Amino acid sequence: MKLYNFFRSGTSHRLRIALNLKGLEAQYVPVDLRREEHLGEAFLALNPQGLVPALEVDGEVLIQSPAIIEWLEERHPEPPLLPRDAQARARVRALAAIVGCDIHPINNRRILEYLRKQLGQDEAAVNAWCGTWITAGFDAIEALLAADKERGDFCFGRAPTLADVYLVPQVESARRFKVDLAPYPLIRAVDAACGELDAFRRAAPGVQPDAG
Template identity: 55%
Template sequence: MTLLHGYWRSSAAYRLRIALNLKGIAYDQLSVNLKDGRQREAAHKALHPQGFVPVLNIDGEQLIQSPAILEYLEETRPEPALLPGSAAERSRLRAYAAVIGCDIHPVQNLRILQYLRKELGQDADAVTAWCQRWISDGLAALEKMAQADDRGGPYLWGGAPTMADVYLVPQMYNARRFGVEMDAFATIVAADAAARAHPAFEAARPENQPDAPEDGH
């Protein structure tokens, strides 16, 4: 049995749901409620020493860290390819993923925002401004990369979903959530819209998960 330990609004878990769906891997989900602090409990830390989600149980293995898990899925289930093309093209795709996974997402995830509120005493407006600043900076770079590569769409890397879209869609979800102005990002906005229309992405949408609250918060 493939089991995903995650949370409905976790960007990292969202990535894995998309990839699992694209590759046709059936899985069950176990919710780890981040708002209630379940990720910090001993039982979960026994699975993930950092107290993060996701954790994926698959093929008798217990895997952590979404970038590493996504690479595992690509190596063990190479079709459909999320990292297609030449070595140089795969490097470019990994760079798209890294802009989001290394430079945007970490500074606006829950533990950072909680620290800003609780330890540094920042109010809601300041926290929102923080998120908007770093998301906007990262998306501006991603937009320039997409324009320079000019893959022709409709997805971020051409005619089929790739690892770039797996990372893009959850980050665009967060950008909308924090009210980021999108007018300057026409290329990635179009790619995000195309990907969200794909059944694998729709099924992975946070609001479609079994642990999503009815009020959406």
């Protein structure tokens, strides 16, 4: 497998975590968004959408991190990222979707570049934009974590799930955009618990080959 990704990309980060949790190795192929390599002819031939990550498997290229992670879950079901019970799976998917559908897409790099270049916003305004949507999503996640009296150290149950795979990169982004995390003790505790696991540590942006 070849993983085309960028160290600081939240979607790339979540896929690295998922691969590590599944115990799968992939060749790391950096795509430098700062140099707009994702818009170059070579990468667009792999992914016409021009977004990371992309996972090349047996000559086929898979795109969109939710689809790739679902593929991983289907092809490599152990350890599972989703609970067996249908209602529990829906809860985990909902936590992941708050990040994947409601926070990340409107804070993605191409949105922020539009704010900077087309709308002329400075970095303070960009950070405020990001903070608005991260805070809205984290308010909901914190409430849902508080309401689950049976969970352990993670978002659901006593082992990492899809929800943690999505949440941890978003916490990393929140710190980058200077979001105050003090109101979210449960989210911070989940992030800390995940940070104790090798699968999460090895996926962190700062330890990737293209970081720096």
